[in-house]
Amino acid sequence: MPEKMVERNRKSQAPMNLDVRRDERAKPDSSLRLFIYRHFIRKCKAPSIAEMVKGAGWSRKQVDTALRRLCESHAFVLQENGELWRAAPFSAVPTAFPVKVGNRSCYGNCIWDALGIPAMLAQDARIDASCGCCNLEMTLNVNRGRLQGARGIIHIAVPARDWYKDIVFT
Structure with missing residues (x-):
């Protein structure tokens, strides 16, 4: 019984496929994801949208589109203003942790x-x-x-x- 519930939940809540070997669309998303995590690791803070645009060499629209797709993975969450709120396990805003x-x-x-x-x-x-x-x-x-x-x-x-x-x- 528990195995069936786990499988059902896995299928109903499946995050986006971020395997760049199988999904051509994920290649630019993967490079942005890598940029974001490297920034967090180096500076212990989230990159701003402007820093992502500059770092990726993309337009604001391209960054926004890639971020929306990354959010489908549930590892990333945006604030209402479009800036990063979370790139799990990192928080872009101060927390109680x-x-x-x-x-x-x-x-x-x-x-x-x-x-x-x-x-x-x-x-x-x-x-x-x-x-x-x-x-x-x-x-x-x-x-x-x-x-x-x-x-x-x-x-x-x-x-x-x-x-x-x-x-x-x-």
């Missing part, structure tokens, strides 16, 4: 994403988070890819199948 990696600080969108940043970068990190319901401060340390001395529970109240119905709430 700051991640200190080396001498840089960036933000995760949630605790799950915050833990994904040191995993993605293969670096040690400190995450100064707080509980969403009671505001209790929590410090998490990741050392050599492992969460150190952590006690507690990560409570994900929204089922994964529903995350993208309202990703900001989730």
Whole structure:
């Protein structure tokens, strides 16, 4: 039974195919995605649309179109003004999940994403988070890819199948 539910949800919520070997349309999207992630990794902040236009050598319309397609993958979410809000696991806006990696600080969108940043970068990190319901401060340390001395529970109240119905709430 659970296998059928997982398969049904996978099919109904399937993200866009970003495999550039099979989808010619994805090639420019892939180069923009790479530009965005490299920018986040170097600067711990999102590139602006203007920086994407300049970095990609594209028109604003081309960047907007590629960003809309990247958003179909659910890894990217735009703000109302068209600027990046999220390129998972990074948040382009300050959140309650700051991640200190080396001498840089960036933000995760949630605790799950915050833990994904040191995993993605293969670096040690400190995450100064707080509980969403009671505001209790929590410090998490990741050392050599492992969460150190952590006690507690990560409570994900929204089922994964529903995350993208309202990703900001989730």
